[in-house]
Amino acid sequence: MTGLLDGKRLLITGVLTGASIAFHVARIAQEQGAEVVLTGFGRLRLVERIAKRLPAPASVIELDVTNSEHLESLSGKVSEHVSGLDGVVHSIGFAPASCLGNPFLEAPWEDVATTVHVSAYSFMSLTRAVLPLLSEGASVVGMDFDARQAWPAYNWMGVAKAGLESVTRYLAKELGPEQIRVNLVAAGPVRTVAAKSIPGSDDIEEQWGSRAPLGWKVDDPEPVGKSVCALLSDWLPATTGSMIWADGGFHAVGM
Numbered sequence: 132m133t134g135l136l137d138g139k140r141l142l143i144t145g146v147l148t149g150a151s152i153a154f155h156v157a158r159i160a161q162e163q164g165a166e167v168v169l170t171g172f173g174r175l176r177l178v179e180r181i182a183k184r185l186p187a188p189a190s191v192i193e194l195d196v197t198n199s200e201h202l203e204s205l206s207g208k209v210s211e212h213v214s215g216l217d218g219v220v221h222s223i224g225f226a227p228a229s230c231l232g233n234p235f236l237e238a239p240w241e242d243v244a245t246t247v248h249v250s251a252y253s254f255m256s257l258t259r260a261v262l263p264l265l266s267e268g269a270s271v272v273g274m275d276f277d278a279r280q281a282w283p284a285y286n287w288m289g290v291a292k293a294g295l296e297s298v299t300r301y302l303a304k305e306l307g308p309e310q311i312r313v314n315l316v317a318a319g320p321v322r323t324v325a326a327k328s329i330p331g332s333d334d335i336e337e338q339w340g341s342r343a344p345l346g347w348k349v350d351d352p353e354p355v356g357k358s359v360c361a362l363l364s365d366w367l368p369a370t371t372g373s374m375i376w377a378d379g380g381f382h383a384v385g386m
Contacts, residue, residue, distance in 0.1 A: 134164030135364045140213040142261060144170045144194065145222025145274070146178055152274060152321055153222035154181060155356035161186045163360060168212045170194035196223055196253035197245075202260040209264060216264040218363040221257055221273040224250040230287035238287050246287050251294035258302060258313070267310045272362045273299060275315040275374060277382055283335065296374060303372030312371040314362050318355040319347050319378035343379030354379075 141160055145153035146169050157167045167189045171178030175193050182189045190212045195201050209216065226249075227242040254273050265271075276285070278292035285292075295315070302313040320336045336349045358377035361367065376382050 134162065135366070136160050136218075136360060137164035139165040139217040139363065140215060141165050141167050141218040141220065141363060142170065142209055142216055143167055143220040143222070144196075144257065145220070146171060146181055147174070148177075149181055149184055150322060150352070151181075151222070152318065152352050152355050152359075153220060154185075155352040156220055156222070156359045157189065158185055159353070159356045159360050160363065161189075163364075165218075165363075166213060168192065168209055172196075196257055197248055202256055205257075205260040206263050209261060213264075215266050216261055216269060217266050218270045218272070219258065219261055219265070220359060220363070221254050221271070223253055223257075224274070224288065224291070226250065226286075226288040226291070232284040232286070235286045243287050243290075246291045247294055250288060250291035251298055254295055254298050255302060258306075262306075265309070265311055268365065268368070269311045270363045270367075271302065271306075271311065271313045272359050273313075273315045274359075275317040276320075277317045277374075277376070277378070299374070300372045307371060312362075312367070314367075314370060314372070315374045316355060316358050316362065317374050317376045317378060317382070318358075319343065319381055320349050321352045321355060322349050339379070339381055342384060343381040344384060345379040347379040347381065 143153050143157045161167055169182055169189050169191045171191050172195050179191050182191050192208045226246040229238045229242045230246045258271050276292055278289055278296055282289055299313055299315050319339055340347045355377045
């Protein structure tokens, strides 16, 4: 029996711990037959240790998406491990403390700029960096948290996510003629290192489980990972510029 991603060559960013959504995307992708290359930033040895917990060994490349030298050399470094790419996962976001939880009106531009650069602009810069490696029919997938509404404490990260959603549409427009799809997965709250940094995340988690029609388990990233892998597969060939919800249906219901 063949896997959903047999023969696919994937670059997956954002693995930090075994709880990271990106880790579970990589795990499921390997289980479905993909060859995976990871990127890490900062605590590279930690990422390398986490990579050893995957079903198969995965190479790790250092990548700071705000570093132009890293981006310029990325294509060459990826080529040392795979002959090309059939998919890319952008699971990267960061906001200084002033932009998460603190008063929205008080965040300085320098911190807002960092938030937008890392969390939205980098979706384009990462895709551009590996564009020479992307095959016809390739899929680029980003991780989102539904930015159509304002969330408690999410503040400027919410603004950055709204920007990410717009970047997705423009990337889809630009890369469609190359038959490259660009989409987002809007996940419900998952207990990751990033989520723990958001003030009030416990309240959001509690409400999510009670309101989502299908229910929601904040300690189970697998449904989100499977949704990402579905977009990386060949089974959604006409879907681009879209946001796929993996949130138990929370987005579809009111109070």
